[in-house]
Amino acid sequence: MVKMPTRNSTFIPLKGGIDLSTTPLAKAPGFALAAVNVDALASGGYARTLGYDRFDGRPSPSRNRKFTSIDVGDAPDAAHPVFTAITWAGGSGAYLSRSGHFINAVIIEGSITAGTILDIAGVGYVAQQDGREYSKTKAENIANQAIAADWRRSQIGPVPGVGPVRGVIAVRNAVFAVRDIDVNTGGLFMASEAGWQQITSFGWVLTVTNVANISNGDVTLTRTGDNKVFRCVAQLAADGKSGVVVAAPGDAPAVGNVLTGLGDATCTVAKVDAITIKAGGRYQATVHNFFGGTGQRAAYVASGVQRAFELREDGWLVPLHAQPDATKDKPLEIAIHSGHLFLGYEGGQYQHSAPGNPHTWSALLGAESFSIGDEITAMLPTTGGVLVIASARRVFGLYGSGSKDWEQRALSESVGIAAGTGQSLFLPVGLSDRGLVRLDRVQEFGDFALNQLDPDHHFKAMIDGMDWAFSTQIAELNQYRLFSRGLTHLAVTILADGSPMATTFQYPSAVAGVWRYTEQGEQLFFCLSGSEGMVFTIDKESRSFDGAAISWRIRLPFAHSGSPGVKKTWLTALVEQTSPNQAPIQVKWSIDHMIDAHFTSQKVHSIVSEDPSAAWDQVAIWNQTQWNQFYWSGSYGYTNAPIDLSGTSASISILMGGASSSDPNFTITGVTLDYFARRARRG
Structure with a gap:
């Protein structure tokens, strides 16, 4: 009697981020060969990366997706462009879509009741019942929410002026932006419910x-x-x-x-x-309340083109006279440490105010200056009470609490931090010419082998291959973000023990500046090249990149279910995710590291011809010219049902991805593979 093969299952928990260095057989299956537009979570799983929206003080599009469905009965289905104006007695709105008997609209003012007569571009409709804030199906609801968000997005405008946005500053409930008005003069603008408003007098x-x-x-x-x-x-x-x-x-x-x-x-x-603002510069700000009183919290700002200044919530700008000569008083770096305001200048000099008072800069009253002998690239306060001052080649620490006991010590004479890449998370992190470093380890050991954030070089090839410009952090995710001058950027989740998990994210154009604050929760603002004057903000409620689809993908290592020498017939894959909504996922797979001559999976087409935009699953093991050797079989599926696989091999690599501008965010936590074990591999 023929014995039927036993159906086996193996569950792959997803965690770890990109691993481009471990050998194929030793690579943990929950890591990734490629992870684009996803975040590795400390708790496990990969979440679709955070979306973003444009910002000018008006309501957030992603947090205001409300729309109204209006039953117009069997009225003719006239074609109306999206956002066409709708008017009625006592109200107005904007047309979104038509779903059978229902017109979906954003209500700008007024409300819809039974009998309301609507006018849309000269076409009349009569509401058969009161408007309702939902569609007939969940899919229609999600789609109309996205269009409603797009309408609100269309109302948000750029910062007035010319050239790039020089800086974004948040203090208490106010948000400001700096942009040049002309070649000589800079402008300060405050976000409001009517958009960016210029502040015309500074005092x-x-x-x-x-x-x-x-x-x-x-x-x-x-x-x-x-x-x-x-x-x-x-x-x-x-x-x-x-x-x-x-x-x-x-x-x-x-x-x-x-x-x-x-x-x-x-x-x-x-x-x-x-008081005026000069054109040019790169604005950095830190926020603090030196005096303790209500309403005395202020932003302290350095630009490199003028004196540092204190910016208050009402827009009052107070220049700080740290040095007598205004032509020399042009700090580039700024930090607050141990009750002092620190300013960093060209040539490696830095100085601080008197304790507890950013308006006092006399040495007789407690101010003091230091030098590190190299151009300062970062000033990072730490939780350990040490101010880290770095150049591109060296790192120093300022110990103590004031002018009576300050001590500047060299933490590293060979490792520095590149400009724009230093961040102080629960540990300081920065990019050196040898990769990412943990500066607390520099302090503790002084041995570079222990300073690396990624000692196993899981993603060092990616670090070395790009030109990095800016950095920020997302505290909620324990995440360090590094922005390149291109389109691909790095997100590194740092676990409590300091180990990293890296993924990538891709924006439609290069990042031109990034600024982070914690005034109203965590606020992260940035600008993109090609979107002149527009300010964007990351929002965990956003489902898109400012209305554009988020295209994500994860390529898993080859999994052999603990038996790399046994051939298996692959049956199904079940992708587990956390969203209560169905998440459409495209799944493809390849077998046996692409080195066997015999493929049992169906040849569809090469990945390059399918997605000419850029080999969306490039990894270090194969180069671009080899993509036409890859054979795939795939289908679209939903996470509530297994996806049928095919092929016989000792190992299998799953590639999953999707693209949407409206689907709710989700986290993929694992993949279950079902297979028949066949025989030992021969030869």
Whole structure:
């Protein structure tokens, strides 16, 4: 009697990120050979990468997908362009789509009740019942939500001005952007429910003499003669008898005016200069409340083209006079550490304010300066109480808590951090000329072999092959993000023990700048080349790249189910994912490392001819010219049913992917493979 083969199953939990260095047979099956537009989660699984939306202060498209379905009965199905205006007595909206008897629309004002007469481009309709906020099916609901988000997206505009956005700054509930107005002048714009609004007046710098009884910081001064009140910030010399007072926007005091305050405070105005923003620069900001009072939280900003400044929630800009000579006072780097504001300059010099007061820069009052002898590329405060100051070749740490006990120590004389790549997560991370490094290990050991974030070189080939420009972090994911000057970028999830899991993500054009804040939760803003003036923000609720589909794919290593020498007939694959919705997934597979001459899987076509945009599953094991040797069989399936496989081999590699601008986000947690074990491999 012929014995029927036993059906076997093997479950592959997905975790680990990209591994391009481990040999094929030793590679853990849950790792990936390629992972594009997915994030490796610390808890396991691969989530579709976070989408993003454009931003100008108006409601987020991805968080405002609401639409209304209007029953218009058997009215003729006239063709209306998407977003055509809809009007009725007491209301207006925008046309989205037609589903049988229902017109789907965004309601701008008013509401729809039974009997409402609608006008769409001259065509009349009558609502048969009150409007409802859902479609007939889940699929239609998701599709109409996406179109509604697109309408809201169409209302969001760029920052006015010319050239790139120089910086985005968030402080408390306000978000600002800097963009040049012309070749000489920069502009500051505040996000609002009406979009970006230009701030046209920044206030005045008053050079003052005959000063008495005024302390550095906020002060209210009154003009003698007419009792005009000025809101000011004093920044005086060590003797307190001269310096500058920055007055808030509004009427300016005149030269010769005497200003007085509480407790016999007085000063005389010797010079008045309007505050301006210069064109150019690369803006970096850090946010802090030095004074502890309500409403005293402010952003501290460096640009490399002018003095650093304090930016308050209402748009008041206060230049910080850290050095007497304005032509030299152009810091490039900025950080807050141990109650001091630190500024980094060209040539490797850095200095800090007096403790607890960013308006005091006199050495006699606690300010101090240092130098590392190389151009500063990063200033990173750490949870261990050490300020890391790096150049491209060396790393230093500033220990202590103030001018009485500061000590600058060299942490590495051979490893540095490239400009724009340093981030302080729960451990400091940066890109050196030898790969990603953990700076806490530099501090602890001083041995470069232990400094590498990726000592097994799982993704070092990707690091070495790209030109990196910017970095940021996503704290919720324990993720370090590294942006190249091209279209492909790196996301590295760092586990509690410091080990990394890397994936990639691809945006439609190069990233031109990135800024992160934690003022209203975690806020991550960035700009893209080719989208001049537009600011984007990453949003975990977003299902698209600003309305464009997120195309994702994961290529798993060859799995042999623990028996690399046994031939197997592959039966089914079941992909497990967390979304309550069906997630359409395209699945393909290849067998036996592509080296056997005999393939039992059906030849469909090469991956290159299928997707000419760029070998969407390139890995280090094979180069582009070999793609036409790959034979695939595949189908579209949903995660609630197994996907039929075919072919006999000792091992199999699964490639899964998809593309959508509307499907809810999901996480793929594992793959179950069913197969018959056949015989031992011969030869």
